[in-house]
Amino acid sequence: MTKTLRILSGGAAQGLVGRLQAEFEKKHDCRIEGSFGAVGAMRDKLLAGTPCDLLILTQALVDELAAQGRAQTASVTPVGRVKTGVALKEKHAPVAIRTPEDLKALLQAAPEIYFPDPAKATAGIHFMKVLQALxxxxxxxxxxxxxxxxTAMAALAQASEPEAVGCTQVTEILITPGVRLTGLLPAPHELVTLYTAAVATDAQEPQLARALVEELTAAGAAETRRRCGFSEASQA
Incomplete structure (x- = not known):
């Protein structure tokens, strides 16, 4: 009987897992069942009893869950860092964002601004603070x-307003057809998030979970991580 590896992950890792999924499933005769979304929502799912073998969340949340006995401390492994960027519709000409003034001008002129949950999503929480600061x-x-x-980037891609703007982690911009990354949030508004994997304490398939972590973080997968929007965990 084919085994199932269940993942609760921040949306930042969806593209990376997707790139490796078919080969991993074939190699290990299993299937990956992933739930990707706001990291706070993924934590809530775990705490509510959703079956999970592998967590890929922010370092802070993984540490919190490990302290609560929900994640195996010895399995905690950094995956990589993800920056937060600004998106435009694909046909929009690129806009340089070098300063807070550039960012404010772009957002001020935008008829609509698309971004993730300002209560539970890493980028959404941060971007709301940026909007308030500006x-x-x-x-x-x-x-x-x-x-x-x-989902925010998918909505931006379908937006009828050609000048609409979006903001989320670059990993989610890069995997969404119909939108383009135009730049990163400039200092002092930048956000770089370290994502970390850990085997869930109640994992039914801990060996599969550890095997996927090894492949996600392998030296041979460095270029795949880069293409998906991750920088190395050791880099600031």
Whole structure:
């Protein structure tokens, strides 16, 4: 009987897991069942009893779950760092974002701004603070929030407004057809997040979980990680 490897992961790792999935499933005669979304929502699923073998969340959340006995401390392994970027519709000309003033001008002119959950998504929580710092959070009608970065970018791709703008982690921008990465959040508003994997304490397939972590973090997968928007965990 084919085994199932169940993953609860931040949306940032969806593209990376997807790149390795077919080969991994064939090699290990298994299937991967992944749930990808806002890291806070994934934590809540685990705590609510959703079956899980492997967690891929922010370092802070993995540490929290390990401290609670929900993740195997010895299995904790950094996957890589992910920056937060700004997206435009694919046909929009690139816009340089070098300064906070560049960012504010782009967002101010945008008729709609798409981003993930400002309560549970890593990028959404941060970006709402950026909007507040730029004094741009006062028009809720133009702020379009979604459960996670992937759904926010999919909505941006389908938006009727050609000047609409989005913000989420670059990994989720890169895997979404119809949108383009135009730049990163500039200092002092930048955000770089370390994503970490860990085997769930109640894992039914701990060996498969460890095997996937090895492949996700292998030296031979460095180029795949880079193409998916990850920088090495050792890099700031």
């Amino acid at each position: 004094d741009l959070a006062g028009d809720p009608a133009k702020l379009k929030t979604y459960p996670n970065g992937a």
